Structure formats: structure tokens, C-alpha cells
Amino acid sequence: MIEIVVGVIGVGFVLLVLAAVWVNSNVANNQAKTADAQGELKARFGEGDYHTVLPGPRCVGIAWAQEDLILGDSVEEAISVPLAAIRSADIELDGVNVTNSKTVTTSNRGSQLAGGLVGGVLLGPVGLIVGGLSGSSTSKGKSVETRKIKSVKLVIRVADRAKPLRTFVFFDIGYGEGYDATSLIVAPAIEQADHFHALLQRVIEDRER
Template sequence: METLKFFFFTVIIILAGAAIYGWHLGGKNKQQAAESENRIRRRRDFRANDMVISPQNQAGIAVDTSQRKAVLITGHSDRDVPFSNILGSEILIDNATVTSTNRGSQLTGAAVGGLLAGGVGAMIGGLSGSTTSRTGVRKVTLRIAVDDFHRPYHDIDLLDWSHSDKGILPGSTMEGALKEAVQQAELWHGRISSIIRENDAIAATPPAQDAVPTFATFEKVPQAEPPAPSAIAAVGTCSSCGKPVGDAAKFCSSCGTAVERKEPAPSPTFQACRKCTKLLSADVERCPRCGTTVPVGPAPEGDRMAEAEVSQQS
């Protein structure tokens, strides 16, 4: 009799200790999830429209629709992922895929909400193929696939009852927790599916084509008249530094050297012999051809051949 009392007393102590440990662990997990949420809310470069964080495995997701960016949360670490890098989403119940959406494909699998509408019993029967199954649901997971070679999947355990052999059975006290977990999974699966469909639409949009030329494109654009040559360039350059100098400048504005002005050489004048009409230089007083004295004076207009002849004789 004493042995039996001791046995029952020991069982009660073990159960009480397990309950206290579970309550403490659950409270600690919820506190960690709250700390992760506060960490995301405090970020200045990310404005979360909504987020979900699982107290089960401290994993979650937050979205910023204005920047088209998501944050994948794992404990105390965050991973920023642009919407364009989200490739797929699926709901797993007891590690079996129930529904999924991937880039370039349509929604596949069973409708979780349809199973849930019939109660947990209908849901378990739909998953196991038998309405008389004695095994309940142990785990509900939202899996997100991303374009990351090292970490391609991000699992959020919205419900983890793996410690139980039977899981959550119809009519049990945990039936409400199961419904809530499935509803959360379905809600976020729908949101991620919407992001994926938007990514597909963006990828399918053809790039903007160049505008078709119109007659206006080929109209001649009036060109501006070229500027008149600078007066400075037309006058000359400095003999010292080579910089252009102005017409009235006495000193170079660059180096200060005095500007030398060279007067143009006077054009030569000619005269013609009044007797033989030979074209002579202006300084000749006697015609070398006929010996006639030639008065000094300008010569009449002659041709260029005559001028050349005078140049050769002188």
C-alpha cells in the first residue's frame, strides 16, 4: 500500500514538473518572438506592413510592400530578401506538402481552408486518406523558397506538437491552436503567392521599345551661325609666348612683352618709257633700251608679264 502511494506521488510530481517546465519554456519562447518583432519594428530602413513570428522555432517573415522587400527572421538574425528573389511557397502538415505555389506555375495541391472548414477530423482524414485515423496533426509549417544557394528554404513552424505521439486529435483541447496555425499558414501562403504572381507579371512584361521615328524626327534642325573670327586672332600673336594680341594692345596680356608692329612694305611703283613704252622701275631715269630720259612718275597699268620682266632686269 505504501509502495502504491509512493508511485502515485512520484507521478504527480513528474507531471507537475513537466507542466511548470512547459509553461516556463512557452513563456520564454513568446518573449523571444516579441524581442524579434521589436527588433524589426525599430529598423529605419524597413517599414513592416505585417509580420508573423513563430514561438515554436523563432522563425518568421516580415514584408515591406513599399520597398518590395521581405525580411526572413531566424532567432536573432535577419535576412533581407527582395520580392524578386522569392521563388515559392508551400504549406506542409507533418512534413507533407498540402499546397504550393512556385515561380512560373499555378497553385497546386489541396485547399487547406476547405479541409479546415470540415473540422480537424475532416482535415486529418483528408491528409491520411481515412476518417478513422487515430493519429492527429503534429506539425504545421510554412516553407518559403528563395534564390539563395546556401539557404534556399526558410521554414516557419506555426505549430509544433512533435513531442506528442498522437498529435492533436479532434475534440482535444489543442484543436483551437491547430485551427489558428492553419489559418496563419493559409494567410501568409496567399500573400507570398500574390508576390510570386506579381514577379511573374513583371518578368513577362517586354522591355520598352524605342520610339518610332516621325517626320518631326527628320526635320532639319536650324544650325547656329558660326561665330565671327575674333578680332584678336585676326591681328596677330605675341612674338614671345605666341598668345593672340589685340589690335590696340601695346603689351601682351599673358607675358607682358611689348607688341612689335610691322608696317607693311609699300607696293612697288612703275613707269613706262615714253618712246619705246618699255616698263621701267620708278627709280630709273634713263631707258636702257632706247636711251630716252624718263621722267619719274607712276606708270600706267600694265600686265603681269611686263612686271615680271622688270623684276628680271633689275
């Protein structure tokens, strides 16, 4: 029996090690792809602010020297849009409101104090403790609503009759109810969307002065 338990633990440990190696290898590969994509974007469009999202990698950026917005489902398919053609930029957060039940327990302090006094009279110090712990409590169900984010997009309106709207997707779960906005999965996407939204807003404001 002991040998079986030890064997199961050994197999589990090996599986954990293999999983850790796979995760580290996958992270390293993704970092390499991102670095390569950043280098290709700079080679094609010059220095700028660039961001890539796997798979693809899809890319968005601003080539400051050329004064262009860069967008593409891959680096090879990336196109440039003149910053002068941009009319507005908005962040679109798609999600659902999820309601969860939460139980809140409150203790009746008056009942605890009374129980402690009675216990103290009848049983002395021990009774004081027991009586104090014997107070009544009330449990109530409470509904807590949270916002689950399914996608984070930057929607850009440009002066182009053929294609007036350009959209870059920073995050899209594709299925399920989504994740909290503060989660490690969604928060970086929102941060990047805010970053490029702020840059484009500055471009528009500078042009309108």
C-alpha cells in the same frame, strides 16, 4: 482521518494555485518576448507583416517598403530575401493517419415494439414500459481514421543557386503522433501558414501580370 483528508485537499489546492500562477507568468513572458521581437523586426526592416514563433523567437515576415521577405531562426539572425526573387511558395503539412476503434450501438425497434405489446397485454401499462425497454440491441466496432499533424512548414523557392529553398517552420512537435488539425495547438499554425502563403502568392501573381 478527516484531518488527513483536509490536509491533502489543502495541499492539492495550493499546488493548483501555484500551477496557475506559473502558467500565467509563462504566458506573460512569452507575450513580452513576442512583442519585443515584433518591435525589433520593425526597427530593422520597417513596417510589415511579421510573425514570431518561440523559442528563438524564429521569425518570418514581409517588409513591404523594402519589398523583402524576412526569415530567421532569431531576430538577430534574420535575413532579407528580395520579393522579386521568390518563384513559388507551398505549405507542407507532415503527419500520420491514426485509426481508432469506435463502438456504435443500434437498437432493434421492431423488437422493442413487439416487447411493448406483449408486456402491455400481460402486465398492463407497467408491462408496456418494461416490454418496450427490453428490445434487443446490436453493438458494432467501427474504425475511425483521423489525420494527426506533426509539423506545419512554408517552403519557399527562390532564384538563388546557393540556397534555392527557404523553409519556415510554424509548428513542429518533434516527437509523438501529432495533433488534430483543428486542435488549439495546430490550428493557429496552419492559419498563419495560410496567411503568409496567400501574401506570397499575391506577390508572385502581381509580378507576373
